[in-house]
Amino acid sequence: MRDRRAQIIESATSLINRRGYQQTSVEDVIKDAGLCGKAHFYHYFKSKEELGHAVLNRQFETFAERGLAVLRDPMLDPLERLNVFIDTVVESHAEQGCQGTPCIGGFTVEMAEENESFRARVEALFERWAEHIESLLWEVRPRMRDGFDGARMARFVIATLEGALLMSRVKREISVMEGIAEDLKRFIGLHVQEGAMSHRA
Amino acid sequence: MRDRRAQIIESATSLINRRGYQQTSVEDVIKDAGLCGKAHFYHYFKSKEELGHAVLNRQFETFAERGLAVLRDPMLDPLERLNVFIDTVVESHAEQGCQGTPCIGGFTVEMAEENESFRARVEALFERWAEHIESLLWEVRPRMRDGFDGARMARFVIATLEGALLMSRVKREISVMEGIAEDLKRFIGLHVQEGAMSHRA
DNA sequence: GCGAGAGTGGACCTTCCGGTCCAGTATTCG
DNA sequence: CGAATACTGGACCGGAAGGTCCACTCTCGC
Numbered sequence: 001m002r003d004r005r006a007q008i009i010e011s012a013t014s015l016i017n018r019r020g021y022q023q024t025s026v027e028d029v030i031k032d033a034g035l036c037g038k039a040h041f042y043h044y045f046k047s048k049e050e051l052g053h054a055v056l057n058r059q060f061e062t063f064a065e066r067g068l069a070v071l072r073d074p075m076l077d078p079l080e081r082l083n084v085f086i087d088t089v090v091e092s093h094a095e096q097g098c099q100g101t102p103c104i105g106g107f108t109v110e111m112a113e114e115n116e117s118f119r120a121r122v123e124a125l126f127e128r129w130a131e132h133i134e135s136l137l138w139e140v141r142p143r144m145r146d147g148f149d150g151a152r153m154a155r156f157v158i159a160t161l162e163g164a165l166l167m168s169r170v171k172r173e174i175s176v177m178e179g180i181a182e183d184l185k186r187f188i189g190l191h192v193q194e195g196a197m198s199h200r201a
Numbered sequence: 202m203r204d205r206r207a208q209i210i211e212s213a214t215s216l217i218n219r220r221g222y223q224q225t226s227v228e229d230v231i232k233d234a235g236l237c238g239k240a241h242f243y244h245y246f247k248s249k250e251e252l253g254h255a256v257l258n259r260q261f262e263t264f265a266e267r268g269l270a271v272l273r274d275p276m277l278d279p280l281e282r283l284n285v286f287i288d289t290v291v292e293s294h295a296e297q298g299c300q301g302t303p304c305i306g307g308f309t310v311e312m313a314e315e316n317e318s319f320r321a322r323v324e325a326l327f328e329r330w331a332e333h334i335e336s337l338l339w340e341v342r343p344r345m346r347d348g349f350d351g352a353r354m355a356r357f358v359i360a361t362l363e364g365a366l367l368m369s370r371v372k373r374e375i376s377v378m379e380g381i382a383e384d385l386k387r388f389i390g391l392h393v394q395e396g397a398m399s400h401r402a
Numbered sequence: 403g404c405g406a407g408a409g410t411g412g413a414c415c416t417t418c419c420g421g422t423c424c425a426g427t428a429t430t431c432g
Numbered sequence: 433c434g435a436a437t438a439c440t441g442g443a444c445c446g447g448a449a450g451g452t453c454c455a456c457t458c459t460c461g462c
Binding site for chain 4: 239248
């Protein structure tokens with residue numbers, strides 16, 4: 001069964017999200033996943049590092065499915081999609097009591113610092129995320145003001161979201177993040193040409 | 202002599218900035234500070250945690266002196282001060298090879314996660330920072346558009362800077378951060394009323 | 403000169419943790 | 433059946449790290 005492996009990754013992800021990578025011992029994961037001895041764990045993973053990569057991969061995938069999917073939803077106006085995406089990030093963070101890291105952020109940075117191969121992967125995650133937003137913004141380029149730089153804006157959006165995630169995590173409170181998200185959406189909206197609003201209210 | 206103690210804090214700050222709190226052992230600090238045995242270290246600090254608080258305090262103070270001072274410089278137009286401040290954050294991050302955390306960010310969040318008393322302190326640091334920006338924005342309120350919310354904007358600025366710091370740290374590259382900082386300044390500028398520009402070019 | 407605090411040097415304890423090894427049982431599938 | 437694979441349980445190892453203890457020297461102010 002690969003169920004077990006998946007379950008270990010699940011447990012590890014949740015624990016690492018809450019306590020960080022270093023603060024999560026293999027033993028903790030074993031306990032949480034309901035395994036017995038270490039042998040069982042090392043039957044599936046050759047090291048804690050391998051588990052770390054698996055967790056990062058999982059973040060990668062979940063994020064790609066849930067988060068990034070909305071960025072490509074053909075039913076919505078691109079800019080609207082971006083707004084929905086931002087709201088989604090805020091909401092999922094709120095759902096997890098300002099602790100989980102629905103996309104990147106938080107613990108991933110700790111991991112990036114720990115180990116070069118982790119770092120590369122986190123960077124790739126950032127890049128992939130940026131590219132999604134970038135291509136979305138490319139779609140709406142004709143509607144934007146002159147000099148609009150989608151690549152830059154994509155990074156700006158990500159940085160702001162990450163920072164907001166971080167702040168509300170430290171503060172253990174979501175309201176700050178909500179305000180920031182609103183302002184961020186407003187900022188994006190300011191780049192739309194007058195009279196070139198999307199087809200929504 | 203309190204020199205020694207200060208020197209230990211100095212070493213610890215630098216190490217923690219580079220490698221994180223958990224990744225920095227007391228032994229590392231001892232070596233870096235040029236102490237001899239552990240006894241020497243524990244002569245000044247009763248625990249690693251106490252050292253951690255001292256480091257946080259130092260960050261607090263250095264940041265207050267260098268970073269926040271510019272926010273109150275009476276010689277500059279308030280909005281200009283904010284721009285200078287943003288540039289300063291970018292520059293000092295660049296100087297440290299995208300690794301140091303000139304103000305908060307990075308390792309402080311790791312510490313916040315580690316220990317509740319650390320968390321409270323980091324939160325206080327955030328709050329203090331926000332208040333400085335807030336009061337600066339209060340000064341220029343008459344020049345701003347209707348509905349301008351200084352408190353919100355202050356948090357927005359901080360979140361964006363923190364996120365940018367984080368991204369460029371993972372990427373080990375400053376250019377992304379520079380772009381974000383520019384956009385951030387531009388965003389702030391967009392809230393100024395037409396015809397109410399500051400007295401600079 | 404004497405006592406306190408600074409500094410030196412290292413042995414040592416304990417706990418935690420990643421990782422190994424092993425011995426055995428349950429399950430499943432050719 | 434028989435062999436691989438999944439699972440159980442626990443002993444164990446080696447190293448890192450926080451922290452204690454101790455015996456000793458140096459230096460400075462009273």
